[in-house]
Amino acid sequence: MKNVLVTTDFSENSKNALKYAQLLFDASPCNFFILHVDTLLNAQGETLPHIKGSGRITFKESPKEMLTDLLSSTKASNTNTKHSFIALNEHGFFIDTVKTQITDKNIDLIVMGTKGVTGLREKVLGSSAGDVVTKVQRNTIVVPEDVRFTKPKEIAFPTDFNIFYSHKILSALTEMLKINSATLRIMNVMKNGTVLNQEQENNKAYLLDFMGETFSKNYSFHTVTNKNVKSAIQCFVESRDIDMIIMVAKNLNFIQQMLFDSIVERISFHTKIPFYVIHD
Numbered sequence: 001m002k003n004v005l006v007t008t009d010f011s012e013n014s015k016n017a018l019k020y021a022q023l024l025f026d027a028s029p030c031n032f033f034i035l036h037v038d039t040l041l042n043a044q045g046e047t048l049p050h051i052k053g054s055g056r057i058t059f060k061e062s063p064k065e066m067l068t069d070l071l072s073s074t075k076a077s078n079t080n081t082k083h084s085f086i087a088l089n090e091h092g093f094f095i096d097t098v099k100t101q102i103t104d105k106n107i108d109l110i111v112m113g114t115k116g117v118t119g120l121r122e123k124v125l126g127s128s129a130g131d132v133v134t135k136v137q138r139n140t141i142v143v144p145e146d147v148r149f150t151k152p153k154e155i156a157f158p159t160d161f162n163i164f165y166s167h168k169i170l171s172a173l174t175e176m177l178k179i180n181s182a183t184l185r186i187m188n189v190m191k192n193g194t195v196l197n198q199e200q201e202n203n204k205a206y207l208l209d210f211m212g213e214t215f216s217k218n219y220s221f222h223t224v225t226n227k228n229v230k231s232a233i234q235c236f237v238e239s240r241d242i243d244m245i246i247m248v249a250k251n252l253n254f255i256q257q258m259l260f261d262s263i264v265e266r267i268s269f270h271t272k273i274p275f276y277v278i279h280d
Helices: 012-024 063-077 094-104 127-135 167-180 198-214 229-240 252-259 262-269
Strands: 002-007 030-038 049-051 057-059 083-091 109-114 140-144 154-158 183-190 219-225 244-248 275-278
Touching (some): 012 140, 063 083, 167 183
Parallel strands (some): 002 030, 030 083, 154 244, 183 219, 244 275
16 A cells, blocks of 8 residues: 655645546555645634635635545545545644654655746745755655646656666656556766766666666667757657656756756646656
8 A cells, every 4th residue: 555645735736736646546555645734824723814806805714624625525536446535734844744744654655736936946846845855755746737637658767877776766667667557768968978987887787777677668768969958858858748757866966957947847847747756
């Protein structure tokens, strides 16, 4: 049984992330823990002010009531007997709460929505999603605002081969490919005239050997030269009609270039492509 933590702020984006998680794991037995973290402002469960179109000030439901409604509607629309849903309404700091729930509920995966706001660096993923990806040691799927509700069939795996592909990394890759009958497109971007060093060559050989033994046909390797890394990934994603991007969090410098760059914003967060970050 897989335990999936789905965070919510009751936005349509976060609701779509929950729906996408259900679709992604439709064939897998899952417990979906739907987590809302109250800010300190609402720690007493107060209702939030809301101005209707008429200009008359009314009050929304409290976060606890909204979470109850979300849980009820999710259960009512669910037809998958392999899935169960548990609501978690917590108070405190977001990252600390997520870490606590990971331990308490034995969470395997986090799923979050993001609008990918342009401009300020801290808003590229939304402050919460950005912090989870970089500070929480758990595999995380970041779901963009306009995600396509289809199972990913073409998955891009940009890598510079600077890390060793551990069992945990390869297991996460294998699961995502198998549950979706997907094809992995491994891509490496190199400047013209450069070559891989011996460590990179060894890591590349290990990864390709593993893929060859595990997936005889459902993968391919691509080298893109003479391009900026982020521009190359953008072109690759668009030309191959990629459904998901997977990266390894251990390569922090590389992944931060992806997460905090305006070009990649347009790839991952302003279109329809989820971003899966794997932690070693």
